Amino acid sequence: MSAFEQAQKDVKTLSHRPDNDEMLALYAHYKQATDGDAHGDRPGLFDLVGRAKFDAWSALKGMTKADAEAAYIKKVEKLLAADRR
Numbered sequence: 001m002s003a004f005e006q007a008q009k010d011v012k013t014l015s016h017r018p019d020n021d022e023m024l025a026l027y028a029h030y031k032q033a034t035d036g037d038a039h040g041d042r043p044g045l046f047d048l049v050g051r052a053k054f055d056a057w058s059a060l061k062g063m064t065k066a067d068a069e070a071a072y073i074k075k076v077e078k079l080l081a082a083d084r085r
Contacts, residue, residue: 010080
């Protein structure tokens with residue numbers, strides 16, 4: 001199992017849900033690592049969650065898969081460390 005796959009499992013063990021900004025960062029880095037640059041149409045004006053997710057992912061345009069995986073892993077490690085306090 002890769003460190004990226006392990007981080008995906010580890011994040012599910014947190015005792016509390018990360019805040020919205022942390023969730024968006026995790027989502028965006030996961031999508032960039034697994035799907036590459038954002039594609040498709042930006043969600044409509046009334047889909048606030050969809051737009052936020054798309055915008056967060058779009059902001060990572062050009063980031064390599066390896067860099068996105070590393071950023072995701074680092075974010076999960078930070079969340080786990082804060083969760084243990």
